[in-house]
Amino acid sequence: MNGARVEFRGLRRRFGNTVALDGLDLTAEPGELLALLGPSGCGKTTALRCLAGFEHPDEGEILVDGSDITRVPANRRDAGMVFQSYSLFPNLNVKDNVAFGLRVRKAPTARRHARAQELLELVGLPSIGERYPHQLSGGQQQRVALARALALEPRVLLLDEPLSALDAKVRVNLREEIRRLQLSLGITTIFVTHDQEEALSVADRVAVLRAGRLEQVADPATLYDRPATPFVAEFVGTMNHLPGRVSGDKVTVLGQELPVEGPVPDSADVNVLIRPEAVLLTPDEDGDGKVLVSSFRGSTARLRVQLPDGSEALADVPGHHSVRLAPGTAVRVALVERPVLVSVASSGEHGR
Amino acid sequence: MANAPLSKNRSKSWLAAVPLLAFVALVFGVPLVVILGGTFTRGGAVSTANVTESVQGAYLTALLGSVKLSALVAVVGAVLGTFLAQAVVTSRFRALREAVLTASGVLSNFGGVPLAFAWIATLGNSGVITTSLGFDARGWSLYNFWGLALVYLYFSIPLMVLVVVPALDGLRPQWREAAQNNGASAWQFWRYVGIPVLTPTLLGGVVLLFGGSFAAYATAQAMVGSAVPLVTLQIANALSGNVLIGHENVALALSLDMIVVAGLVMAVYLPLQRRSARWLR
Numbered sequence: 001m002n003g004a005r006v007e008f009r010g011l012r013r014r015f016g017n018t019v020a021l022d023g024l025d026l027t028a029e030p031g032e033l034l035a036l037l038g039p040s041g042c043g044k045t046t047a048l049r050c051l052a053g054f055e056h057p058d059e060g061e062i063l064v065d066g067s068d069i070t071r072v073p074a075n076r077r078d079a080g081m082v083f084q085s086y087s088l089f090p091n092l093n094v095k096d097n098v099a100f101g102l103r104v105r106k107a108p109t110a111r112r113h114a115r116a117q118e119l120l121e122l123v124g125l126p127s128i129g130e131r132y133p134h135q136l137s138g139g140q141q142q143r144v145a146l147a148r149a150l151a152l153e154p155r156v157l158l159l160d161e162p163l164s165a166l167d168a169k170v171r172v173n174l175r176e177e178i179r180r181l182q183l184s185l186g187i188t189t190i191f192v193t194h195d196q197e198e199a200l201s202v203a204d205r206v207a208v209l210r211a212g213r214l215e216q217v218a219d220p221a222t223l224y225d226r227p228a229t230p231f232v233a234e235f236v237g238t239m240n241h242l243p244g245r246v247s248g249d250k251v252t253v254l255g256q257e258l259p260v261e262g263p264v265p266d267s268a269d270v271n272v273l274i275r276p277e278a279v280l281l282t283p284d285e286d287g288d289g290k291v292l293v294s295s296f297r298g299s300t301a302r303l304r305v306q307l308p309d310g311s312e313a314l315a316d317v318p319g320h321h322s323v324r325l326a327p328g329t330a331v332r333v334a335l336v337e338r339p340v341l342v343s344v345a346s347s348g349e350h351g352r
Numbered sequence: 353m354a355n356a357p358l359s360k361n362r363s364k365s366w367l368a369a370v371p372l373l374a375f376v377a378l379v380f381g382v383p384l385v386v387i388l389g390g391t392f393t394r395g396g397a398v399s400t401a402n403v404t405e406s407v408q409g410a411y412l413t414a415l416l417g418s419v420k421l422s423a424l425v426a427v428v429g430a431v432l433g434t435f436l437a438q439a440v441v442t443s444r445f446r447a448l449r450e451a452v453l454t455a456s457g458v459l460s461n462f463g464g465v466p467l468a469f470a471w472i473a474t475l476g477n478s479g480v481i482t483t484s485l486g487f488d489a490r491g492w493s494l495y496n497f498w499g500l501a502l503v504y505l506y507f508s509i510p511l512m513v514l515v516v517v518p519a520l521d522g523l524r525p526q527w528r529e530a531a532q533n534n535g536a537s538a539w540q541f542w543r544y545v546g547i548p549v550l551t552p553t554l555l556g557g558v559v560l561l562f563g564g565s566f567a568a569y570a571t572a573q574a575m576v577g578s579a580v581p582l583v584t585l586q587i588a589n590a591l592s593g594n595v596l597i598g599h600e601n602v603a604l605a606l607s608l609d610m611i612v613v614a615g616l617v618m619a620v621y622l623p624l625q626r627r628s629a630r631w632l633r
Contacts, residue, residue, distance in 0.1 A: 054529055074532040081533045087526035091548040091631045101534035103544065132631045145530075152534065 003031030003188035004065045004078075004155035006051065011060035013046050013212075020046040021057065022212035028156075033182050033189040034217075035203035037196060039235070043212040044192045048158050051190065053077045064156060080149030081158040085165040087145055088133040094120065094144050095129035101152040119147035122181065139170040146178065150185070157182065157189040163198065175202050196236050200224065208232045228262065230343040233273045240279065240313045243345065244272035251342055254307065254333060261339035270342040276302060278336040279315035283324050287332035296322050307333060387611075390604035406605035414581040415609055418566055421497065421582065425504040426562035430554060432505070433512020433561075440513070441520040453517065456510035463507055468574035471503050495576045503571060508561045515560060519553035551628035559621050563614065583610060 011024040021043045028034040036044035049055040051062055053074030062070050069077055088097050096103070098119050099112035107115075120126050123143040133141055142162050149157060159178070163171040179202045182189045193199050199206045200220040207217040208231075216228040227233035244253035246268050251260050253272040264270075281289070281303065288308040295302045301322035303315045313333075317325060325331065394401045405411065440452045462470075474481050475494050482488050493499060523546060531541040547554075569584040578585060583606055590603035 052529075052533060054532070074529070075535050075537060077533075079533070081530070083526045083530060085526075086524055087530045089527055089530070089545045089549075091545060093631075100531070100536070100544070104531075104534055104536045104540050134632070148530070148534065 003029075003186050005030050005063075006156055006188055006190065007061075007063040008047060008051075009061045009063065011047065011050060011057045011062070013043075013050065013055060013057050019212050021050070021060075024060070024209070024212065024214055026207055026214055026217060028188050028190055030188055031186045032204040033179065033191060033202060035191045035193055035199035035206045036209060037193060037199040037206050037236070038209035038215075039194065041211075042209040044194075044209050045160060046212075047209070048160055048190060048192045051077075051156070052079055052081050052158055078152075078154050079156040079158055080152060080154035081160065082142065082145045082149050082162040084161045085138070085141070088136075088141055088148075090133050092132075093129065094125070094131050094133070094136070097133070097144055098147045098151055100148060105152075115151060116147075119151055120144075122150070123147045124177070137170075138166050139174055142166065142174060143177070146181070150181075150187075155188065157187050159189060159191040161192055161194070164193070164195070171198070178202065200236070206236075208235060210235075226261075227341060230262075230273060230341055233341050238276055238314060240274040240276065241271040241343075242274055242307070242313060243309070243311065244270050244342065246270050246342060251340065253340075254335060256335050256337075258335065258337065259339045260342055262341050264342065265344045267344060269345045271345050273341040273343065274313070274335060276314040276316040278338065279305070279313055280334040280336060281305065281315050281317060281325060281331045282334070283329055284332040285330055287330045289331045289333040291325050291327050291329045291331060294322050294325065294327055301325070305331065305333060384611075387604045387607050390601045391608045393601060402601045402605035403608070405602050406609050410581065411583075411586055411602070411606060414583045414586040415606070415613070417497070417581040418583040418610075419613060421501055421504070421580075422562045422565035424501055425508050425565040426558045428501075429505050429508030429512050429561045430558045433509045433557070434516050434550075434554065436509065437513045437516045437520055441517060452513065456513040458510075460507055460511035460514055463568065464570040465574045467503065467507065468571045471499075471506070472575065475499075475502075495579050497580050500572055500576055500580055503575065504565045504568065508564060511564065512557050512561060515557040516550070516553055519550050523549060548628065548631075552625055552632070555621055555625050555628065559617060562617060566610065566613070 006028040008024050008026045011021045012019075013021040018041075020041075024043065024047055026034075026047075036047060038044050046055055050057050050070075053069075053072060053076075057070065060070070061068050064078070088094075089100065092100065095113060095116040098116040099107075102112045102115060116129065117126070120129060123146055125140060125143055125147075128136065128140065128144075133144070136144065142165075145162070162178075163174055166174065175198055178189075178191075191199070191203060200223070203220060205217055205219050206223050208215040208223065210231050216223060216232045218226075218228075223232065224237055227236060233239055242253050244251040246260065246264055249260050249264070250257050251270060251272055252258075253274070258272070281291070290306045291303050292306055292312065293304040296319060299319050300316050301319050303317060303322075303325055305313050305315050307313055315333075391402050392398055392400065407415070436452070440449050443449055471479075471494060473479055475487070475492075476482065477488060477493070477495075479494070482492060482494075494502070527545055527549075528541050531545055536544065567584065569588065572580065572582050572585060573588065578589070587603045587606045590599040590606065
């Protein structure tokens with residue numbers, strides 16, 4: 001299979017008074033796994049459904065390898081899709097579900113069955129061909145749905161929150177499976193999810209959407225380390241909001257002066273967005289901070305710390321440091337020297 | 353030991369079904385015994401003469417007439433009811449759905465003499481529509497096989513709507529979209545997925561409609577009398593002795609014939625239903 005280049009150009013879609021897509025411009029490069037991430041109603045599923053042909057944009061174009069497919073009917077698009085759940089045909093057994101597209105194209109029975117078996121082996125379910133969907137677990141159903149989506153060797157694979165109905169362990173296993181398959185097949189894949197961990201762990205690039213518009217598209221590390229906007233910073237990962245004061249292109253926070261990255265609000269009083277791992281704690285009897293709560297997470301521990309001004313912040317420390325940073329320990333609090341994002345100050349917002 | 357109370361409960365749980373079993377024995381068992389006893393008795397002696405007579409001449413014509421009318425109403429009612437239900441289910445107008453379902457609930461229970469009167473007053477020889485649109489001049493008559501079929505469809509189509517709407521609601525949009533995504537046209541979706549999923553319900557609906565028409569009596573009696581040969585009308589005639597005296601046991605034989613026909617319908621229906629619903633097991 002060869003991956004295709006997918007482009008959304010100025011896509012707009014309204015549902016009554018609700019704007020689902022507000023001029024979305026986004027490109028998925030051939031063979032990459034692009035995650036669409038955002039809160040409910042941000043337009044990520046609408047974008048995917050426009051690409052699949054189940055929704056039609058009011059304005060804009062969708063191009064696959066340069067060809068405009070905006071008005072091509074859904075059943076003539078070269079895209080396989082895995083839905084959120086319950087999309088296997090209940091009256092067909094697994095083999096017939098996988099081979100459905102070939103049956104529609106009137107492929108000979110022997111070829112259909114051979115192809116179905118090949119795909120079932122690919123998704124790790126070689127011996128369940130005769131079972132019906134209701135006899136499968138949720139994870140098995142989604143693997144079969146994946147096999148069905150790949151049966152016609154589509155140029156684009158669309159995944160619409162395919163893991164959201166599964167329990168945590170199955171979800172992690174299956175997302176790794178999807179990534180392995182996607183890499184081995186080299187198929188361009190667009191993966192819609194509201195789960196940031198899922199997006200960051202499997203995608204080559206992540207596109208964060210908000211109110212139908214693209215906030216930022218970047219590889220996971222850049223998205224996490226260098227969020228382009230306060231919204232992305234807050235949506236991806238955990239962020240502390242610490243009170244600070246802007247002066248020029250610097251902001252003073254917890255007595256430290258840090259360079260400001262991105263837009264600076266008009267107001268001098270701001271919230272400074274700091275990742276928990278950028279909060280440095282040192283046990284110090286004379287320190288003016290205090291550890292309130294400690295949550296051990298194995299390799300790391302997340303601490304809730306009271307700051308000198310009475311506010312609180314989250315700090316991530318190596319797991320083995322958690323013993324000497326037990327609740328009640330007095331600490332000195334410092335911040336990693338690096339550019340920070342700031343947003344308009346609002347009362348009562350701290351660690352999240 | 354821990355299971356003992358549970359087993360004890362289970363062993364007595366059938367007692368809860370006693371009222372139902374008693375009711376079934378009373379309303380089905382007793383009549384069946386009476387029918388069987390009367391059917392095979394003539395002149396105080398055991399005989400098959402009643403059965404033989406019940407499948408000959410006018411009685412056979414009536415039996416076949418009932419089967420034909422019921423089959424026609426069942427098939428046409430199922431098809432039209434399913435189309436109407438699909439139109440309602442896919443409609444964007446919620447109020448239309450509610451209105452059709454409410455009307456179906458009422459009309460599916462509309463029967464007997466009131467139903468006959470409604471049609472006679474509307475499309476009978478002197479009915480409002482018949483006279484106002486001049487149907488009478490064109491030889492229109494409601495009092496024949498097709499007229500009766502029309503009247504039976506009046507309650508059968510709404511009944512089918514009520515039966516099939518929940519099944520249509522159960523067709524997940526994802527199935528249609530997944531089919532489209534695999535290159536299927538609308539027809540291919542219905543052929544390979546939609547209709548097979550609905551088949552158990554559709555078959556059940558056809559049997560229900562067949563049974564409703566096959567057993568109907570009062571509407572036909574009020575509308576067509578003996579103009580259309582139907583087994584229920586023949587049973588009434590034989591029981592009342594209006595036509596021939598001493599044929600009460602032929603009426604019982606005709607009732608047995610009806611049970612046999614219903615049994616044959618079920619004999620066809622059950623394997624089909626099992627086959628069409630094998631994916632549910």
